[in-house]
Amino acid sequence: MKRPQLMGTLLILVSFIGILFFLTGGRFSFARQLSGDDASALNLTDDKTVQFILVTVGVLGAMGGMAAAIAFVIWRLNRDITQAQTSAPEPTNPLDYRIYGHRAALVLIGGITIVMLLFCQAISMIPGFGGQDILPVAAGEEAQAIDRLFLVEYIVMSVIFGLVVGLFLHSLLYFRAAKDDRSDGEFIHGNTKLELGWTIIPAIIVTVLGIYALIEFIGIFKEEDNEYVIKVTGQQWAWSFEYPDDPDTEEADGFVSTELVLLQNRPIKLEMNSLDVIHSFWVPELRVKQDVTPGVETIYRVTPTVAGEYSVRCTEICGLNHSLMLADVLVMDQSSYNKWVEQKIADLQDPVAVGQTLAAPCLTCHSLDGSRVVGPTWEDLYGSEVPIEGEGSVLADENYILGSIVNPNGQIHQGYPAGVMPQNYASTFSEVQLGQLLAFIKSQSEIGRQELEAESPAGEEAPEADLQVGAVVN
Amino acid sequence: MLIPRPLRILYHIGLLRGLVVGIIAMIAGMILTNIVRAAFGMDTMDLMLPLKALFGSTVWQARTSPDTATEIVTGMGAIFFTLGFLAGVGSMNDWFAWSIGLKGGDGHFHPKEGIPTWTRYFSFDTNHKVVGIQYGLTSILVLMVGGLFALIFRTELAQPGLQFLNNQQYNNYIGIHGLLMIAAVLLGVGALSNYLVPIMIGAQDMAFPRLNGFSYWIGVPAAILLLMALPMGGFDTGWTAYPPLSVKAPLGMQFVLLSIFILGFQSIVGSINLLVTIFMMRAPGMTWFRMPIFVWGVLAASLLQFTATQFFGLAFISVLIERWVNIPFYDPARGGNVTLYQHIFWFYSHPTVYIWVLPGLGVISEILPVFSRKPLFGYKPIALSSMAIAFMGYLVWAHHMFTSAMDPFLRLPFMLTTLTIAVPTGIKFFNWIGTLWGGKIHISTPMLFSLGAFILFLLGGLTGPPNGLVVTGIHLHDTHWVVAHFHITVFGGFLFSFLSAIYFWFPKMTGKMFNEFLGRVHFWFMFGGFATFALSLFRIGVLGMPRRYADYDSAWGFGSLNMLATIGAFTAGGSMLIFIFNMAFSARYGVKAAPNPWRSRSLEWQIASPVPEFNFSAIPEIVGHPYDYGLPGAVYAILSPEDQVAPLEDAYTPLDQPEAVGSGVAAVPVAGD
Incomplete structure (x- = not known):
């Protein structure tokens, strides 16, 4: 290789490495994971302005570098083709770079690989395009392990993409026929050594990847000693979470919640079940996903490590309001967690509060603020006159509301379609629970609130909370 | 009268x-x-x-x-x-x-007094080229309808909040989009294989011409029933129709189940026909390894189609039986098992991906040598890798079920089998590069589409292992990453190669040349638009947008990317209008094409355009290899002088240089040979 060409190649490679450094200087989550802590040496600055300038310079630099590389390759091509045409060499040695331009191909392969390695990072830094990093926050131990594998995969993908596309583009640039050239290419119909090479090497790569993933898999899904067990119930279109009785107090102080609150650094085992169709439990920040299937109890193990607010998203289509089947996930430190538990146990004495929890699946279709979702709103429902399809109107008293829950097609609210609401609530709610649900619906209207106050002075007659484990699940 | x-x-x-x-x-x-x-x-x-x-x-x-x-x-x-x-x-x-003991017709087309010949394209016909064109036109029609549904809900997704669809409509449209596209792809595969295989192997028609016509026409009522699903109440299950949801779904579900069950007959009957044709009707001298590479792709796909489609029908019909006569296959309360459905369903629905892409990859392998003027690099490895993919396609179905209720440790064997498919797929890519390397590459529209297919299928292939490796797969499962992954795979493996094939064989089918400029415009809009769409979806999928969500929280921050994806989808969809205009206009008013404008060595290019009713007046004899570009004096086939009409002159792009190397086809058997 002649010195000027060597210099040109090296310059471009060095500029790419420099750009890589600039781009990753701000926040390269993979690099952080590799070095093991957030305050890694790569984290140059927290100053937003400086970061913005660095990123802009980096992105422009990457584009400029790629443009330079391609310009270089085209320059080389032109020169080589001219040379080849003037000296008209016989294509005898397939390693002859004047005919095949191997070095130009290498530059292309290297350049594309590096651009690919930077690609997601560069995109993720454009404001408004969904946050800073390639992946969402890694909020659990499993998430960190999974992200390590993502990094390996990403590097392997980039290298293979660079290799294949580099050779591909090189061929298109270098071997493009002249307009009036009607001659044929060389008669090369195969090469056994190459075939063996590109069969065996990919086989080794995927085997190694497979074994690595296998090891990670076993590590991720192993049982922990002090797992805290929470029962999860999925139904169209809501989640509920059932916390067990505290074994220390020997009281029936288990409770049901519509948000999943987890203690930081405590391994969790979720025992999941579905009341109707298949759902899937996924918290992007925890990375793990597991279907919730009727008739089978599925297990979800996770150890949350980063406190924060996340969400469960149902990822298996489950009918009409699939996209509304969400629930909050809060990972808390010990003191906030204790406060929350105390509050939930205190709420057990209040039928309205329990009713509110039970009402979670209802609220995807029935609003509390008067707006129309799928079914009629619950605001000021109790005690009002409800227009009935084909029957005039009826007073929304306890009988009407309980009847509409267990037999929704009995009396259809005018203007709302029949047959949308599930018809199995008579079997999923106990009678006490129906009472609590009714109390919550009452609490949404003025008339109902007055009745509730009259019924239970100072909360003394609050019904026994019978929400023992398993009550909701029948 | x-x-x-x-x-x-x-x-x-x-x-x-x-x-x-x-x-x-x-x-x-x-x-x-x-x-x-x-x-x-x-x-x-x-x-x-x-x-x-x-x-x-x-x-x-x-x-x-x-x-x-x-x-x-x-x-x-x-x-x-x-x-x-x-x-x-x-x-x-x-x-x-x-x-009933009558003689019946002879199965050939007989023009009738006063009836224009275009009616045969809208009627039952046994000629494989007519059937192929019927398949092709239906495929494009269904593709456009399915794409229209996609654009409707893609527009809805462009911004957070529900703008003009409600959840029910959204669920209906995603389901019908999926099924229509699957039907379109299967019809497209049928179009290519029916039109090309008999000519390529030197046969006068398919082995069972009446069955061939039947297999097309059974798809038409199936498509009508599928569209009926929407006015009959729709279905909210997506195309997978998982029970118990599909058991409870509205009336429209039953039309989907019936339609797909009927469409299954088309696949099975069509693949039997192709298998028998390929096995029994190759021209003398055409050994297995002298077959055009596209026929290998069709062979592998037909084997899959013949042996796997039953499982799809079984899965759907069992749901229908549960709906009709209440046998509780999928009701756990009465001893049913909902995971069973997924096993049966994916035992077909994974191999079906290879049914779509293997003929598509065959098209790429067919077109690259012609436009590189160089033999297909590694013919045997490419041919055998198709068979390897077909075989291994059977062993990976449960990778669609990594998050399902099956035993978690079953994920590991399926992860390993899934990864091994990367090897035969990789063989194809490297051999394609080997074909391009050192060639004399001419880039016109069919080549552009094949090259685009190469890049997209590569991206589809490379985004596969993150799904297949369980550990990362359980994050990506059922997110927009997966949506992007299979769209880019099917666009690369099927749609771009299908378009490439249509552009490539359009002069053969119609005898006219398409407009090259419009073809290029179509390619760049389609490629750019689709790449924008797919890359945006990859990103929001990884960030946490699940599939089949009618709406998403604006706080999740997916608004801009969804908008970008929608713009990309409209660009790609709109470019299809250019394509349809180009095809329709050129078929009527295009420049007359030479019999062999691409200077291909394959059999179909040696005969007249459009192809005569029975392809060859005498069965040709195969004496060489189809891809011997660059080998002076190489002969592939000996045709009767009556059939051999390609003058080896390029009427489409007149060039002053005479043919440098032997055409590959001797017009007349050499004396004394």
């Missing part, structure tokens, strides 16, 4: 005849079912209900959990419609005749 000519022409359009007879049969079937039900004392369906709904005197409450009477009566109506349609279109005339 007593009957006026326009009426006679209408009568000779098989499609119309089929529709009329089908509708009559449907009504008869519904009445019959009602009578039988009444005779056994069961409840019946109000047959006036659809008419009342049509004229607005009642609301069609199809969303109500369907009552069994309505379900079974409309279902039987659908089955009778299909049978009536097939009889009315004339697809079974000869079989009827034989079964």
Whole structure:
């Protein structure tokens, strides 16, 4: 290789490495994971302005570098083709770079690989395009392990993409026929050594990847000693979470919640079940996903490590309001967690509060603020006159509301379609629970609130909370 | 003639005849079912209900959990419609005749006095080229309808919040989009294989021409039933139709189940026909390793189609049985198992991906050597890798179920089998590069599409291992990452190669040349638009947007990327209009094309364009390898002088240089040879 060409190649490679450094200087989550802590040496600055300038310079630099590389390759091509045409060499040695331009191909392969390695990072830094990093926050131990594998995969993908596309583009640039050239290419119909090479090497790569993933898999899904067990119930279109009785107090102080609150650094085992169709439990920040299937109890193990607010998203289509089947996930430190538990146990004495929890699946279709979702709103429902399809109107008293829950097609609210609401609530709610649900619906209207106050002075007659484990699940 | 000519022409359009007879049969079937039900004392369906709904005197409450009477009566109506349609279109005339001891027709096309020849494209016909074009036109039609649904819900997704669709419409549209696209792809595969395989192997037609026509026409009522699903109440399950949701779904679900079950016959019958044709009807001298590489792709795909489609039908029909007669296959409370469905379903639905892409990859392998003027690098490895992919396609189905209720440790063997598929797929890519390397590359529209397919399929392939490796797969499962992954795979593996094939063989099919400029414009809009779409979806998928969400929280921050994806989707969809205009306009007003404008060595390019009714007047003899570009004096086939019309002159792009190397086809057998 002649010195000027060597210099040109090296310059471009060095500029790419420099750009890589600039781009990753701000926040390269993979690099952080590799070095093991957030305050890694790569984290140059927290100053937003400086970061913005660095990123802009980096992105422009990457584009400029790629443009330079391609310009270089085209320059080389032109020169080589001219040379080849003037000296008209016989294509005898397939390693002859004047005919095949191997070095130009290498530059292309290297350049594309590096651009690919930077690609997601560069995109993720454009404001408004969904946050800073390639992946969402890694909020659990499993998430960190999974992200390590993502990094390996990403590097392997980039290298293979660079290799294949580099050779591909090189061929298109270098071997493009002249307009009036009607001659044929060389008669090369195969090469056994190459075939063996590109069969065996990919086989080794995927085997190694497979074994690595296998090891990670076993590590991720192993049982922990002090797992805290929470029962999860999925139904169209809501989640509920059932916390067990505290074994220390020997009281029936288990409770049901519509948000999943987890203690930081405590391994969790979720025992999941579905009341109707298949759902899937996924918290992007925890990375793990597991279907919730009727008739089978599925297990979800996770150890949350980063406190924060996340969400469960149902990822298996489950009918009409699939996209509304969400629930909050809060990972808390010990003191906030204790406060929350105390509050939930205190709420057990209040039928309205329990009713509110039970009402979670209802609220995807029935609003509390008067707006129309799928079914009629619950605001000021109790005690009002409800227009009935084909029957005039009826007073929304306890009988009407309980009847509409267990037999929704009995009396259809005018203007709302029949047959949308599930018809199995008579079997999923106990009678006490129906009472609590009714109390919550009452609490949404003025008339109902007055009745509730009259019924239970100072909360003394609050019904026994019978929400023992398993009550909701029948 | 007593009957006026326009009426006679209408009568000779098989499609119309089929529709009329089908509708009559449907009504008869519904009445019959009602009578039988009444005779056994069961409840019946109000047959006036659809008419009342049509004229607005009642609301069609199809969303109500369907009552069994309505379900079974409309279902039987659908089955009778299909049978009536097939009889009315004339697809079974000869079989009827034989079964009662008559002689039947000779199966050939006979022009009738006063009836224009275009009617044969809308009627039952046994000629494989007509059937191929019928498949192709239907495929593009279904593709456009399915794409339209995609654009509708893609627009809805462009911004957070529900703008103009509600959840029910959204769920219906994603499901129907998926199924229509699958139908379009299967029809497209049928188009390519029916049109090309017999000519490429030197045969005069398919092995079973009547079965061939039948297999096309059974797809038409299936497509009609599929579209009926929407007015009949829709279905909210997506295309996968997982029970128990599909058991509870509205009436539209049953039309989907029936339609896909019927479409399965098309796949099975069509693949039997192709297999027998490829095995039995190759021209003398065409050994396995002298077959054009596209035929290898079709062979591998047909083996899959022949052996796997039953499972799809089984999965769907078991849901239908549960809906109709309440056998609780998928009701855990009564001993059913919902995961069982997923195993049966994916045992077909994973191999089906290879049914789509193997012929597509065959097209790429076919086109690259022609435009590189160089032999196909590694013919045998490419051919055998297709068979390897087909075989290994059977062993990976459970990777669609990594998050399902099956035993978690079953994920590991399926992860390993999934990863091994990367090896034969990689072989194809490296060999394609070997083909390009050192060639004399000419880039025109068909080549552009093949090169685009190369890049997209590569991206699809590389984004596969993150799904297949369980650990990262459980994060990506059922997110927009997966949506992007299979769209880019099918666009690369099928759609771009299908378009490439249409551009490539358009001069052969019509005898006209398409507009090269419009073809290039189409490519760049399609490629750019689709890449924008797919790359945006990859990103939001990784960040946490699940599949099949009608709406998403604006706080998740997916708004801009979804908008970008929508713009990309519209660009790609809009470019299809350029394509259709180009094809339609060029077929009518295009420049006359030379018989062999691409200077290909393959058999179909040696004969006249458009191809004569029976392809070859005498069966050609194969004496060499199809891809010996650059080998002076190489001969592939010896055709009768009558068939050999390609003058090896390029009428399309007149060039001053004479052919440098032997054409590959000797016009006349060399004396003394």
